[in-house]
Amino acid sequence: MLENAFVGTRRYYTLLAVLATLSAVGFLVYLKQLSFGLGITGMSRDVSWGFYIAQFTYLVGVAASAVMVVLPYYLHDYKAFGRVTILGEFLAVAAVTMCLLFIIVDLGRPDRLFNVLKYPTPNSVLFWDMIVLNGYLFLNIVCGWMVLESERHQVPPPKWLKPLILLSIPWAPSIHTVTAFLYAGLPGRGYWLTAIMAPRFLSSAFAAGPALLILLALLVRRYTKFDPGREQIQTLAKIVTYAILVNVFFFFCELFTVFYSRIPEHMDHFYYLFYGLQGKGWLVPWMWFSIVGMCLAALLMVSPKIRQNETTLALTCGLIILTTYIDKGLGLISGGFVPNPLHQVNEYVPTVPEVIITLGVWATGFLILTILYKVAVSVKEEIQA
Amino acid sequence: MGINRRDFLKLAGLLGLGGKAAFELVLPGEVEAAVARTEATGTRWAVVVDMRKLTDKVAARCIEACHSLHNVPNYLEPPDPKLALSEDLKNRWQIKWIWTDVYEHAFVGFEQDHKWDKLQGMNFLLLCNHCDNPPCVRVCPTQATYRRPDGIVMMDMHRCIGCRFCMAGCPYAARSFNWRDPRPYIAKINPNYPTREIGVVEKCLLCEERLAQGQQPACVEASGGALIFGNLNEENSPVRAALRAHYTIRRKPYLGTNPQVYYIV
Structure with missing residues (x-):
């Protein structure tokens, strides 16, 4: 099947070339980071995680959301999703790969990465994160590839695959739950110390992931002979609608507890993000855009007219991806570290090299995604013909 | 019913x-x-800071003693003026094993309103609390940081992968990361103590190397009596005597970390 990745249109090769170039530029800047240290980023003593870990967190959500196409198909026998499960699974593969890369670029000593295996430490959530992420990557590669291969030969998938597919279903929420537990169990970080963090992670993931999948499905339809299907896109849209509503609801649950209890250690992070603290607050406009945009998108998605029109659907999905990204990719990490445990405000702004490395990782992920989607779409076109 | x-x-x-x-x-x-809390046996090191004796000058002496002994880089005033950093970088890269900060930063959540005017702005000497229940140890994925039976929270800088989970876990901001090669910023390298490489976390180790030779921690020695050090499990130790005689406070005890640095105010 992989041979399909090597035959394509000019546009396909151009896309690959652009992504490979961005990826290479990112790698060069990463070499600089290796030699100088993480000091080339904007991270600091007080904000000791930044852009990399934020991307990682967001992408774990995107990866987990594959379950939203796998579950209805395999557990509810919702046949229509048979056409798109592969798009979900391959998106998960690309997303988890990016997650792992973001962890690696964030390490001070990547050469000692394997110490995590050499000295396994079950009381560290990071140890479990390593297990669930690698497990999820493995499950999605195997399940996605084998199902596609069988589809190509027009035979049912091998029997041993079914337990793996069923296992991948609870495994998906586990990756995002464990990722939330990285933050939600730390004493003295009021912004993260909340039991609703994992549920919030899942709701925003199940909104953003399927929204991205809708955009990808529309692109696939536009640029290839394979149509993921209108019904499929509409069902995904309903999933996005419920998830984004739940996400907004969870956010207000959080606000209630924090502001009605009026415990400063929990409130001050929200003040920093939404009003600014001690005269500092570069994230304020972003955070307001994020929450107002998210509420607006949720309202728009409720309207059947807007959801059923694929143009307005695509625009709303774009808004959901953007606003959940700001919430998790910008606000979550900075907001947790500012103010610091001594109640000082030292802000974090990513630097240019940091952004280039980040783009490089994204490009690598999308390179993998493009190749995997090319393979999948070629098989689908082959069957149609 | x-x-x-x-x-x-x-x-x-x-x-x-x-x-x-x-x-x-x-x-x-x-x-x-x-x-009934049992009398534990063995050693449990602790520090008591007597704020009545701790002037800014004494605190500076303690910091100098520790940082010069342990090859802690000085990003604020580099040995070579050509290496001077912007305010932003000084702030971001700073490495602190022991440092001072005002009451309202050191004891967040213990604001005492007007009647405690005396405490506002008072400089406290801060260091790793060598918690009984250290969150940094709990989160470390490689056991590079671990708790010794005598209570010292140790750091194996050769095993640390630089994930900085411990820095997120520490509620006292007692941990620092080497964002760059620290060596050019060490005024005079002490050949008897290792320097650090890029990309690892470091912190106060309560002078375990000096304790092994029967000496007191460097900060305690330099403090002229403002810092009291000893074994909590020993009835007659100076720390126990100080805790018996005075009312002391600790940083964020409500988090359940059981910090072992006490302050007489």
Whole structure:
């Protein structure tokens, strides 16, 4: 099947070339980071995680959301999703790969990465994160590839695959739950110390992931002979609608507890993000855009007219991806570290090299995604013909 | 249905007795032992800071003693003026094993309103609390940071992968990361103590290298009596005497970390 990745249109090769170039530029800047240290980023003593870990967190959500196409198909026998499960699974593969890369670029000593295996430490959530992420990557590669291969030969998938597919279903929420537990169990970080963090992670993931999948499905339809299907896109849209509503609801649950209890250690992070603290607050406009945009998108998605029109659907999905990204990719990490445990405000702004490395990782992920989607779409076109 | 007060009390009494009896059967003596805090044996190091004696000058002496001994880089005033950093970088890269900060930063959540004017702006000497229940140890994925039986929270800088989970876990900001090669910023390298490489976390280790030779931590030695050091498990140790004689406070005790640096105010 992989041979399909090597035959394509000019546009396909151009896309690959652009992504490979961005990826290479990112790698060069990463070499600089290796030699100088993480000091080339904007991270600091007080904000000791930044852009990399934020991307990682967001992408774990995107990866987990594959379950939203796998579950209805395999557990509810919702046949229509048979056409798109592969798009979900391959998106998960690309997303988890990016997650792992973001962890690696964030390490001070990547050469000692394997110490995590050499000295396994079950009381560290990071140890479990390593297990669930690698497990999820493995499950999605195997399940996605084998199902596609069988589809190509027009035979049912091998029997041993079914337990793996069923296992991948609870495994998906586990990756995002464990990722939330990285933050939600730390004493003295009021912004993260909340039991609703994992549920919030899942709701925003199940909104953003399927929204991205809708955009990808529309692109696939536009640029290839394979149509993921209108019904499929509409069902995904309903999933996005419920998830984004739940996400907004969870956010207000959080606000209630924090502001009605009026415990400063929990409130001050929200003040920093939404009003600014001690005269500092570069994230304020972003955070307001994020929450107002998210509420607006949720309202728009409720309207059947807007959801059923694929143009307005695509625009709303774009808004959901953007606003959940700001919430998790910008606000979550900075907001947790500012103010610091001594109640000082030292802000974090990513630097240019940091952004280039980040783009490089994204490009690598999308390179993998493009190749995997090319393979999948070629098989689908082959069957149609 | 329903249960009146009398029946409820009878039932509760029965359950209570039964519960106690069951515990006695399975774990004889455990209930009493858990309630009455037992006198632990062995060593448990602790520090008491006497704020009545700690002037800014004394604090500066303690910091200097520690940082020069342990090859801690000085990003604020580099040895070579050509290496001077912007305010932003100074702030971001700074490495602190022991440092000072004002009461309202050191004791967040213990703001005391107007009547405690004396405390506002008072400079406290801060260091790793060598917690009994350290979150940094709990989160470390490689056991590069671990707790010794004598209570010192140690750091193996050769095993650390630089994930900085411990920095997120520490509620006292007692940990620093090497964002760059620190060596050019060390005024005079002490050949008897290792320097650090890029990309690892470091912190106060309570001078474990000096304790091994029967000496006191460098900060305690330099403090002229403002810092008291000793074994908490020893009835007559200076720390126990200080804790018996004075009211002391600790940083964020409500987090359950059980910090072992005490402050006489």
